[in-house]
Amino acid sequence: MGHFQASAGRILILMKWLRDQTLAPIVDKVEAGQRLTFEDGLRLFHTRDLNALMRLANTRKERMHGDRVFFVHSMRLEFTNICYVGCTFCAFAAHKNEDRAWDYSPDEVVEQVRRRYLPGITELHMSSGHHPNHKWEYYPAMVRQLREAFPELQVKAFTAAEIEHLSKISKKPTLEVLRELKDAGLSAMPGGGAEIFADRVRKQVARNKVTADKWLQIHREAHGMGMRTNATMLYGHIETLEERLDHMDRLRKVQDETGGFHAFIPLAFQPLGNTLAQNLGKTDFTTGLDDLRNLAVARIYLDNFPHIKGYWVMIGSELTQVSLDWGVSDIDGTIQEEHIAHAAGATSPMTLSEEGMIRMIQHAGRTPVLRDAYYNELQVFPKTGAEAAD
DSSP: OOOOOOSHHHHHHHHHHOSOGGGHHHHHHHHHTOOOOHHHHHHHHHOSOHHHHHHHHHHHHHHHHTTEEEEEOEEEEOSBOBOSSOOTTOSSOBOTTSTTOOBOOHHHHHHHHHHHOOTTOOEEEEOOOOOSSOOTTHHHHHHHHHHHHOTTOEEEEOOHHHHHHHHHHHTOOHHHHHHHHHHHTEEEBOOTTOSOOOHHHHHHHOTTSOOHHHHHHHHHHHHHTTOOEEEEEEESSSOOHHHHHHHHHHHHHHHHHHOOEEEEEEEEOOOSSSHHHHHHTOOOOOOHHHHHHHHHHHHHHOTTOSEEBOOHHHHOHHHHHHHTTTTOOEEEEOOSOOOHHHHTTOOSOSOOOHHHHHHHHHHTTOEEEEEOTTOOEEEEOOOOGGGGGO
């Protein structure tokens, strides 16, 4: 799989092969390192010149990271699937009396981590349901016990939607909730709960979840106390392309203010086992080209985000490997077990080994970089290029 060195020469080659001449002003902006307008972003979403789109995204990515691609040795843990919110896109949530429901105490969370732990894991990623009965004290206690039992683990936990839920049950402002969780040992926040910011869509897919404005406020608060976070977008259901771009635009504005986002993570809608898909009569997954276009537009438009992540759980490891030519500089982690996307029909494996992730990156002609939750580089592996396929 070829990729292109970031250079003025590459831009000249791109201009030579440009089929959609309406992209020429955007090519000039990318060459000059300038910011795209909203109208530019829409032009990228609508263009049929996919070759140019790929090259533009790859140019932006390689000017930031060269040929390096990042991954983390991580563990995913959902401490409960009991949730009262009722998001229509969700197939993960359960009522507490269902046979498939689970709910771990802090001690049981520690035991679950101990059971799944492998040497070298640095990141524990936790996001779960909005439990209707847990007291506030449960949450800092869980973080504190995890850090005491596994001091080397960086706990990345609680989406902004969960933070708002904890604010309600604790009767504390979200800023205080974040401060107390950080004091207990919370390292970073995942980017979930964002879904789509547009009110029209949010009312249909996540009516009872945190509002868009509140989600953004909570991330501002986390960034203000030095906590880095990610940002997601759920796409491929009822949103328009304009609403996808509006979502990115709001994130870009917050990143201008705070600089606290590590990565943007587009999440492809999984159409099985949820009421949204049933109501739409939708059984098909997003197409590979839609996934790649979304990643490429994100990389070109979100010029202030360090990383665009290709989340292999949602789009599969094969397409994730292709996405490394479409602006992606991070492929997430080894994970161990994942239940939220798989409950809705994700067909990817439950885990990928560290060796598998390294090979995936090397076979794409890229240089694998093992990182931690803070994007500290822990190990750089050799780039073997075509030899890795032999």
